[in-house]
Amino acid sequence: MSRYRGPRLRVVRRLGTLPGLTRKDPKRSYPPGQHGQGRRKRSEYAVRLEEKQKLRFNYGVTEKQLLRYVKKARRLPGSTGQVLLQLLEMRLDNTVFRLGMAPTIPAARQLVNHGHICVNGRRVNIASYNCRPGDVISVRNTEKSREMVKANLDSPGLANIPSHLVLDKDKLEGQVNGVVEREWIALQINELLVIEYYSRQA
Structure with a gap:
Protein backbone atom coordinates (compact mmCIF):
# COMPACT_ATOMS: atom_id res chain seq x y z
CA MET A 1 0.00 0.00 0.00
CA SER A 2 1.44 3.38 -1.03
CA ARG A 3 1.82 6.47 1.17
CA TYR A 4 -1.44 8.35 1.84
CA ARG A 5 -1.80 11.58 -0.14
CA GLY A 6 -5.51 12.26 0.34
CA PRO A 7 -7.35 14.77 2.57
CA ARG A 8 -5.65 14.90 5.96
CA LEU A 9 -8.53 16.33 8.01
CA ARG A 10 -10.69 13.38 6.98
CA VAL A 11 -8.12 11.07 8.62
CA VAL A 12 -7.95 13.27 11.74
CA ARG A 13 -11.75 13.16 12.09
CA ARG A 14 -11.66 9.36 11.89
CA LEU A 15 -8.62 8.66 14.11
CA GLY A 16 -8.33 11.68 16.41
CA THR A 17 -5.51 14.24 16.76
CA LEU A 18 -2.38 13.38 14.76
CA PRO A 19 0.19 16.11 15.57
CA GLY A 20 2.63 14.92 12.90
CA LEU A 21 0.11 14.87 10.04
CA THR A 22 -1.50 18.33 10.17
CA ARG A 23 -1.75 21.43 12.34
CA LYS A 24 -5.36 22.14 11.35
CA ASP A 25 -8.34 21.28 13.54
CA PRO A 26 -11.39 19.73 11.87
CA LYS A 27 -14.61 21.77 11.96
CA ARG A 28 -16.67 18.65 12.70
CA SER A 29 -15.89 16.41 15.66
CA TYR A 30 -17.57 13.24 14.35
CA PRO A 31 -16.05 10.74 11.85
CA PRO A 32 -16.53 11.34 8.10
CA GLY A 33 -18.98 9.48 5.90
CA GLN A 34 -22.70 8.75 5.76
CA HIS A 35 -22.74 6.97 9.14
CA GLY A 36 -20.23 9.21 10.88
CA GLN A 37 -22.73 10.56 13.43
CA GLY A 38 -24.32 7.18 14.16
CA ARG A 39 -23.38 4.98 17.10
CA ARG A 40 -20.95 2.26 16.14
CA LYS A 41 -20.10 -0.80 18.15
CA ARG A 42 -16.48 -1.55 17.30
CA SER A 43 -14.97 -5.01 17.43
CA GLU A 44 -11.62 -5.72 19.13
CA TYR A 45 -10.06 -6.01 15.69
CA ALA A 46 -11.38 -2.55 14.71
CA VAL A 47 -9.87 -0.99 17.86
CA ARG A 48 -6.44 -2.54 17.15
CA LEU A 49 -6.64 -1.57 13.47
CA GLU A 50 -7.44 2.04 14.43
CA GLU A 51 -4.39 2.26 16.72
CA LYS A 52 -2.19 0.84 13.96
CA GLN A 53 -3.60 3.36 11.47
CA LYS A 54 -2.86 6.22 13.89
CA LEU A 55 0.79 5.19 13.89
CA ARG A 56 0.91 4.81 10.11
CA PHE A 57 -0.70 8.13 9.25
CA ASN A 58 1.06 10.19 11.93
CA TYR A 59 4.57 9.07 10.93
CA GLY A 60 3.73 8.80 7.22
CA VAL A 61 5.00 5.26 6.72
CA THR A 62 3.62 2.60 4.40
CA GLU A 63 2.18 -0.69 5.65
CA LYS A 64 5.29 -2.51 4.45
CA GLN A 65 7.60 -0.09 6.30
CA LEU A 66 5.59 -0.31 9.53
CA LEU A 67 5.66 -4.12 9.43
CA ARG A 68 9.45 -3.93 8.97
CA TYR A 69 9.72 -1.66 12.02
CA VAL A 70 7.57 -4.07 14.09
CA LYS A 71 9.81 -7.01 13.14
CA LYS A 72 12.91 -4.98 14.01
CA ALA A 73 11.39 -3.92 17.38
CA ARG A 74 10.71 -7.58 18.25
CA ARG A 75 14.40 -8.41 17.79
CA LEU A 76 15.62 -5.58 20.04
CA PRO A 77 15.64 -5.79 23.87
CA GLY A 78 12.93 -4.01 25.87
CA SER A 79 9.17 -3.54 25.51
CA THR A 80 8.35 -4.14 21.82
CA GLY A 81 5.72 -1.37 21.73
CA GLN A 82 8.03 1.21 23.26
CA VAL A 83 10.96 0.19 21.03
CA LEU A 84 8.66 0.52 17.98
CA LEU A 85 7.75 4.08 18.95
CA GLN A 86 11.42 4.92 19.54
CA LEU A 87 12.38 3.60 16.09
CA LEU A 88 9.71 5.76 14.45
CA GLU A 89 10.61 8.82 16.54
CA MET A 90 14.30 8.54 15.62
CA VAL A 179 16.79 8.07 22.63
CA VAL A 180 13.34 9.60 23.05
CA GLU A 181 11.50 8.76 26.30
CA ARG A 182 7.89 7.54 26.24
CA GLU A 183 6.40 10.65 27.91
CA TRP A 184 7.80 12.88 25.14
CA ILE A 185 5.93 11.06 22.36
CA ALA A 186 3.21 13.52 21.31
CA LEU A 187 0.87 10.96 19.73
CA GLN A 188 -1.87 9.60 22.02
CA ILE A 189 -1.67 5.88 21.30
CA ASN A 190 -1.75 2.46 22.95
CA GLU A 191 1.26 0.83 21.30
CA LEU A 192 0.47 -2.59 22.83
CA LEU A 193 -2.66 -2.81 20.65
CA VAL A 194 -0.48 -2.23 17.56
CA ILE A 195 1.78 -5.14 18.57
CA GLU A 196 -1.30 -7.29 19.24
CA TYR A 197 -2.66 -6.38 15.78
CA TYR A 198 0.51 -7.63 14.09
CA SER A 199 0.85 -10.71 16.30
CA ARG A 200 -2.64 -11.79 15.17
CA GLN A 201 -1.74 -11.12 11.53
CA ALA A 202 1.31 -13.41 11.67
Whole structure:
Protein backbone atom coordinates (compact mmCIF):
# COMPACT_ATOMS: atom_id res chain seq x y z
CA MET A 1 0.00 0.00 0.00
CA SER A 2 1.44 3.38 -1.03
CA ARG A 3 1.82 6.47 1.17
CA TYR A 4 -1.44 8.35 1.84
CA ARG A 5 -1.80 11.58 -0.14
CA GLY A 6 -5.51 12.26 0.34
CA PRO A 7 -7.35 14.77 2.57
CA ARG A 8 -5.65 14.90 5.96
CA LEU A 9 -8.53 16.33 8.01
CA ARG A 10 -10.69 13.38 6.98
CA VAL A 11 -8.12 11.07 8.62
CA VAL A 12 -7.95 13.27 11.74
CA ARG A 13 -11.75 13.16 12.09
CA ARG A 14 -11.66 9.36 11.89
CA LEU A 15 -8.62 8.66 14.11
CA GLY A 16 -8.33 11.68 16.41
CA THR A 17 -5.51 14.24 16.76
CA LEU A 18 -2.38 13.38 14.76
CA PRO A 19 0.19 16.11 15.57
CA GLY A 20 2.63 14.92 12.90
CA LEU A 21 0.11 14.87 10.04
CA THR A 22 -1.50 18.33 10.17
CA ARG A 23 -1.75 21.43 12.34
CA LYS A 24 -5.36 22.14 11.35
CA ASP A 25 -8.34 21.28 13.54
CA PRO A 26 -11.39 19.73 11.87
CA LYS A 27 -14.61 21.77 11.96
CA ARG A 28 -16.67 18.65 12.70
CA SER A 29 -15.89 16.41 15.66
CA TYR A 30 -17.57 13.24 14.35
CA PRO A 31 -16.05 10.74 11.85
CA PRO A 32 -16.53 11.34 8.10
CA GLY A 33 -18.98 9.48 5.90
CA GLN A 34 -22.70 8.75 5.76
CA HIS A 35 -22.74 6.97 9.14
CA GLY A 36 -20.23 9.21 10.88
CA GLN A 37 -22.73 10.56 13.43
CA GLY A 38 -24.32 7.18 14.16
CA ARG A 39 -23.38 4.98 17.10
CA ARG A 40 -20.95 2.26 16.14
CA LYS A 41 -20.10 -0.80 18.15
CA ARG A 42 -16.48 -1.55 17.30
CA SER A 43 -14.97 -5.01 17.43
CA GLU A 44 -11.62 -5.72 19.13
CA TYR A 45 -10.06 -6.01 15.69
CA ALA A 46 -11.38 -2.55 14.71
CA VAL A 47 -9.87 -0.99 17.86
CA ARG A 48 -6.44 -2.54 17.15
CA LEU A 49 -6.64 -1.57 13.47
CA GLU A 50 -7.44 2.04 14.43
CA GLU A 51 -4.39 2.26 16.72
CA LYS A 52 -2.19 0.84 13.96
CA GLN A 53 -3.60 3.36 11.47
CA LYS A 54 -2.86 6.22 13.89
CA LEU A 55 0.79 5.19 13.89
CA ARG A 56 0.91 4.81 10.11
CA PHE A 57 -0.70 8.13 9.25
CA ASN A 58 1.06 10.19 11.93
CA TYR A 59 4.57 9.07 10.93
CA GLY A 60 3.73 8.80 7.22
CA VAL A 61 5.00 5.26 6.72
CA THR A 62 3.62 2.60 4.40
CA GLU A 63 2.18 -0.69 5.65
CA LYS A 64 5.29 -2.51 4.45
CA GLN A 65 7.60 -0.09 6.30
CA LEU A 66 5.59 -0.31 9.53
CA LEU A 67 5.66 -4.12 9.43
CA ARG A 68 9.45 -3.93 8.97
CA TYR A 69 9.72 -1.66 12.02
CA VAL A 70 7.57 -4.07 14.09
CA LYS A 71 9.81 -7.01 13.14
CA LYS A 72 12.91 -4.98 14.01
CA ALA A 73 11.39 -3.92 17.38
CA ARG A 74 10.71 -7.58 18.25
CA ARG A 75 14.40 -8.41 17.79
CA LEU A 76 15.62 -5.58 20.04
CA PRO A 77 15.64 -5.79 23.87
CA GLY A 78 12.93 -4.01 25.87
CA SER A 79 9.17 -3.54 25.51
CA THR A 80 8.35 -4.14 21.82
CA GLY A 81 5.72 -1.37 21.73
CA GLN A 82 8.03 1.21 23.26
CA VAL A 83 10.96 0.19 21.03
CA LEU A 84 8.66 0.52 17.98
CA LEU A 85 7.75 4.08 18.95
CA GLN A 86 11.42 4.92 19.54
CA LEU A 87 12.38 3.60 16.09
CA LEU A 88 9.71 5.76 14.45
CA GLU A 89 10.61 8.82 16.54
CA MET A 90 14.30 8.54 15.62
CA ARG A 91 13.60 8.77 11.86
CA LEU A 92 15.25 11.82 10.30
CA ASP A 93 11.97 13.35 9.05
CA ASN A 94 10.43 13.09 12.52
CA THR A 95 13.58 14.46 14.20
CA VAL A 96 13.52 17.51 11.88
CA PHE A 97 9.83 17.99 12.77
CA ARG A 98 10.43 17.65 16.53
CA LEU A 99 13.26 20.23 16.34
CA GLY A 100 10.70 22.67 14.90
CA MET A 101 12.40 22.96 11.51
CA ALA A 102 9.15 21.92 9.79
CA PRO A 103 5.45 22.37 10.74
CA THR A 104 4.48 18.72 10.06
CA ILE A 105 6.19 15.39 9.35
CA PRO A 106 5.20 15.47 5.62
CA ALA A 107 6.77 18.96 5.39
CA ALA A 108 9.90 17.66 7.16
CA ARG A 109 10.06 14.72 4.72
CA GLN A 110 9.95 17.18 1.83
CA LEU A 111 12.79 19.23 3.36
CA VAL A 112 14.89 16.07 3.67
CA ASN A 113 14.01 14.71 0.21
CA HIS A 114 14.90 18.03 -1.44
CA GLY A 115 18.35 18.01 0.16
CA HIS A 116 17.94 20.90 2.64
CA ILE A 117 19.09 18.87 5.68
CA CYS A 118 22.57 17.65 6.64
CA VAL A 119 23.54 15.02 9.23
CA ASN A 120 27.05 15.40 10.69
CA GLY A 121 27.92 17.84 7.91
CA ARG A 122 26.84 15.54 5.06
CA ARG A 123 23.67 16.06 3.05
CA VAL A 124 21.13 13.28 3.65
CA ASN A 125 18.01 13.01 1.48
CA ILE A 126 16.57 9.79 2.95
CA ALA A 127 13.64 10.57 5.26
CA SER A 128 13.80 7.15 6.98
CA TYR A 129 17.46 7.65 7.99
CA ASN A 130 17.84 6.42 11.59
CA CYS A 131 19.24 9.18 13.81
CA ARG A 132 21.62 8.04 16.57
CA PRO A 133 22.80 9.73 19.77
CA GLY A 134 25.58 12.17 18.88
CA ASP A 135 24.21 13.03 15.42
CA VAL A 136 24.15 16.73 14.52
CA ILE A 137 21.21 17.79 12.35
CA SER A 138 21.90 21.02 10.47
CA VAL A 139 20.46 23.03 7.61
CA ARG A 140 22.30 23.14 4.28
CA ASN A 141 24.31 26.33 3.96
CA THR A 142 22.27 27.95 1.18
CA GLU A 143 20.08 31.04 1.45
CA LYS A 144 16.94 29.20 0.30
CA SER A 145 17.35 26.35 2.83
CA ARG A 146 18.11 28.68 5.75
CA GLU A 147 15.24 31.08 5.02
CA MET A 148 12.79 28.19 4.79
CA VAL A 149 13.83 26.70 8.12
CA LYS A 150 13.97 30.11 9.87
CA ALA A 151 10.35 30.74 8.86
CA ASN A 152 9.33 27.31 10.23
CA LEU A 153 11.18 27.86 13.53
CA ASP A 154 9.08 30.99 14.14
CA SER A 155 5.94 28.85 14.28
CA PRO A 156 6.92 25.21 15.05
CA GLY A 157 4.41 22.35 14.82
CA LEU A 158 4.86 21.38 18.49
CA ALA A 159 5.77 23.89 21.21
CA ASN A 160 8.16 21.75 23.26
CA ILE A 161 11.35 20.10 22.04
CA PRO A 162 11.86 16.58 23.55
CA SER A 163 14.56 16.07 26.17
CA HIS A 164 16.73 13.94 23.85
CA LEU A 165 17.12 16.84 21.37
CA VAL A 166 18.94 20.19 21.69
CA LEU A 167 18.35 23.06 19.26
CA ASP A 168 20.64 26.00 18.53
CA LYS A 169 18.38 28.51 16.74
CA ASP A 170 21.22 30.85 15.77
CA LYS A 171 23.21 28.11 14.03
CA LEU A 172 20.02 26.37 12.76
CA GLU A 173 21.44 23.18 14.20
CA GLY A 174 20.12 20.43 16.43
CA GLN A 175 21.80 17.56 18.23
CA VAL A 176 20.52 14.12 19.22
CA ASN A 177 21.67 13.42 22.78
CA GLY A 178 19.89 10.14 23.40
CA VAL A 179 16.79 8.07 22.63
CA VAL A 180 13.34 9.60 23.05
CA GLU A 181 11.50 8.76 26.30
CA ARG A 182 7.89 7.54 26.24
CA GLU A 183 6.40 10.65 27.91
CA TRP A 184 7.80 12.88 25.14
CA ILE A 185 5.93 11.06 22.36
CA ALA A 186 3.21 13.52 21.31
CA LEU A 187 0.87 10.96 19.73
CA GLN A 188 -1.87 9.60 22.02
CA ILE A 189 -1.67 5.88 21.30
CA ASN A 190 -1.75 2.46 22.95
CA GLU A 191 1.26 0.83 21.30
CA LEU A 192 0.47 -2.59 22.83
CA LEU A 193 -2.66 -2.81 20.65
CA VAL A 194 -0.48 -2.23 17.56
CA ILE A 195 1.78 -5.14 18.57
CA GLU A 196 -1.30 -7.29 19.24
CA TYR A 197 -2.66 -6.38 15.78
CA TYR A 198 0.51 -7.63 14.09
CA SER A 199 0.85 -10.71 16.30
CA ARG A 200 -2.64 -11.79 15.17
CA GLN A 201 -1.74 -11.12 11.53
CA ALA A 202 1.31 -13.41 11.67
